[in-house]
Amino acid sequence: MVDVNKKKINICVLVSGNGTNLQSIIDYEKAGKLNSGKIVLVCSNKSKAFGLKRAEDNNIRTCVFNSEIELIDVLRSHDIDVLVLAGFLKILTPEFIDNFKNPIINIHPSLIPSFCGKGSYGIHVHEQALERGVKYTGATVHYVNEIPDGGEIISQKVVPVLEDDTPATLQKRVMKEAEWIILPEAVESVSKKILLSK
Numbered sequence: 001m002v003d004v005n006k007k008k009i010n011i012c013v014l015v016s017g018n019g020t021n022l023q024s025i026i027d028y029e030k031a032g033k034l035n036s037g038k039i040v041l042v043c044s045n046k047s048k049a050f051g052l053k054r055a056e057d058n059n060i061r062t063c064v065f066n067s068e069i070e071l072i073d074v075l076r077s078h079d080i081d082v083l084v085l086a087g088f089l090k091i092l093t094p095e096f097i098d099n100f101k102n103p104i105i106n107i108h109p110s111l112i113p114s115f116c117g118k119g120s121y122g123i124h125v126h127e128q129a130l131e132r133g134v135k136y137t138g139a140t141v142h143y144v145n146e147i148p149d150g151g152e153i154i155s156q157k158v159v160p161v162l163e164d165d166t167p168a169t170l171q172k173r174v175m176k177e178a179e180w181i182i183l184p185e186a187v188e189s190v191s192k193k194i195l196l197s198k
């Protein structure tokens with residue numbers, strides 16, 4: 001039964017760097033497409049993360065945390081229903097995942113199960129894809145469980161690898177043509193599922 005008083009669920013986004021994936025969700029929300037959730041908080045383990053500035057520029061509350069205990073407290077105090085990892089580079093412990101209890105989703109810059117798991121993050125993922133010589137790569141949104149990049153896949157989008165690609169040009173294309181598209185859509189679909197389950 002949908003709680004009519006709670007039109008939208010509370011979303012918290014975790015960032016560690018530039019925050020372009022966060023920006024894609026902010027833009028999606030500003031375009032009026034985020035019908036089931038609202039970004040109420042952006043947190044980072046890095047006080048200089050540019051993603052925090054993107055949040056502040058859009059009047060979204062921010063926080064910097066130094067431990068998982070601090071993070072759990074701030075998520076609880078803001079009644080967060082779903083946690084979105086968007087360019088967040090720390091591996092959350094099984095204890096944290098168990099403690100938080102609500103869904104956690106992550107964007108990974110490859111077609112899982114290729115080029116994922118421990119050590120496969122950021123630009124390294126694209127270096128591995130070029131090294132292997134794949135003709136297609138892409139991005140994956142998945143639920144987070146205790147296995148790094150091992151949770152249930154929510155959505156994926158394919159991107160071609162070009163002859164003259166470098167890790168940097170490939171990363172940019174995967175972000176532009178895959179990550180920034182499927183992440184906001186997945187945030188809406190997961191938020192809708194949570195809202196309908198309330």
Ligand code: GRF
Pocket residue numbers: 015016017018019020021022051086087088107108109121122171175179
């Ligand atoms: C992106 O490729 C993301 O998939 C990876 O980190 C990169 C930077 O993301 N996890 P952002 O610009 O900080 O969102």
